[in-house]
Amino acid sequence: MSGFVKEQMAEAQKRFSALQSEAEKTFKVWVARGHELQATTAKKATLVGSEVLKKAESFQNRVIQAAGVATQSQIKALNRELKALSKKLDALVEKKSAAKPDARA
Numbered sequence: 001m002s003g004f005v006k007e008q009m010a011e012a013q014k015r016f017s018a019l020q021s022e023a024e025k026t027f028k029v030w031v032a033r034g035h036e037l038q039a040t041t042a043k044k045a046t047l048v049g050s051e052v053l054k055k056a057e058s059f060q061n062r063v064i065q066a067a068g069v070a071t072q073s074q075i076k077a078l079n080r081e082l083k084a085l086s087k088k089l090d091a092l093v094e095k096k097s098a099a100k101p102d103a104r105a
Contacts (some may be wrong), residue, residue: 064071068080 061071
């Protein structure tokens with residue numbers, strides 16, 4: 001009888017080892033699929049996030065234009081233009097002052 005039990009235990013041990021090996025293989029496959037899914041999802045999330053940001057900026061620009069408020073870039077351009085005009089005006093004033101003789105002297 002003890003030989004029968006030993007045989008059954010050995011057989012059970014073999015089946016358990018085979019099941020454990022299969023379970024490990026399956027687990028590795030699931031882990032690999034999970035990594036692939038995570039990478040794919042991250043890429044999609046990045047693309048969607050970029051698209052949402054673009055649409056939000058576009059909407060913001062339309063709201064600003066509709067409200068008649070100048071954007072930062074428009075204000076910077078106006079400041080550059082004002083500086084250029086100011087320099088031209090200063091140059092004209094200096095020319096006029098240099099060309100006009102001093103009446104008090």
